[in-house]
Amino acid sequence: MIQRDLVVSNKLGLHARATAKLVQVLSGHRCNATLTAKGREVNAKSIMGVMLLAAGYGSPVVLRVDGEDEAAAADAVVALFERRFDEES
Amino acid sequence: MAAGILLVTHPGIGTALVAVATALLRNLPLRVEAFEVPFDADPEQLLPQASAALRRADSGDGVLVLTDLYGASPSNLAARLAHLGTPVRRVSSLNLPMLLRVLNYAELALDALPAVAAAGARNGVVLDDAF
Numbered sequence: 001m002i003q004r005d006l007v008v009s010n011k012l013g014l015h016a017r018a019t020a021k022l023v024q025v026l027s028g029h030r031c032n033a034t035l036t037a038k039g040r041e042v043n044a045k046s047i048m049g050v051m052l053l054a055a056g057y058g059s060p061v062v063l064r065v066d067g068e069d070e071a072a073a074a075d076a077v078v079a080l081f082e083r084r085f086d087e088e089s
Numbered sequence: 090m091a092a093g094i095l096l097v098t099h100p101g102i103g104t105a106l107v108a109v110a111t112a113l114l115r116n117l118p119l120r121v122e123a124f125e126v127p128f129d130a131d132p133e134q135l136l137p138q139a140s141a142a143l144r145r146a147d148s149g150d151g152v153l154v155l156t157d158l159y160g161a162s163p164s165n166l167a168a169r170l171a172h173l174g175t176p177v178r179r180v181s182s183l184n185l186p187m188l189l190r191v192l193n194y195a196e197l198a199l200d201a202l203p204a205v206a207a208a209g210a211r212n213g214v215v216l217d218d219a220f
Contacts, residue, residue, distance in 0.1 A: 020113040
């Protein structure tokens with residue numbers, strides 16, 4: 001199991017498009033993935049699950065991935081957060 | 090193994106949902122068609138057009154037909170599509186969470202998709218006055 005502390009760094013937060021990108025990145029991996037924010041843990045491969053976090057700009061979230069390709073999945077998600085979901089700001 | 094998706098809805102609903110899903114996901118992993126039933130339409134006359142939409146959605150593994158309101162004309166028309174030979178499963182109360190969840194489980198066979206769709210629609214309802 002790999003755990004990563006992340007901060008939502010795009011202005012719009014984990015809105016629908018950003019969430020869809022996150023889920024699409026993870027769906028290419030076999031490992032289980034969860035995201036935790038404000039004490040709530042959700043399936044990070046579920047669009048509605050991630051949107052239920054209502055994680056806005058600056059929110060700390062914790063990614064947990066568990067499975068054979070967990071390292072690649074964690075790297076891909078960290079990169080997506082660092083790229084601010086390919087959004088302008 | 091990839092089912093197709095056909096939205097059979099009231100005017101303005103199906104194409105709008107497909108447009109939003111496409112904006113969010115960019116490439117839709119399944120074939121998605123929308124067929125909107127006009128208010129004053131004769132269901133009898135619409136059947137050929139609706140079945141053409143069904144065939145466009147079908148890539149050989151059947152079609153999940155999603156309707157917006159159970160018992161209304163679009164869902165009654167959808168019920169008739171189930172008797173044309175193409176394997177069809179139907180789920181009503183189409184909403185955006187339902188459509189997104191189905192597209193997130195694109196690898197599943199047709200028979201598994203109704204439960205996926207229903208859970209998506211149900212879980213999308215949030216009594217949103219916490220905080």
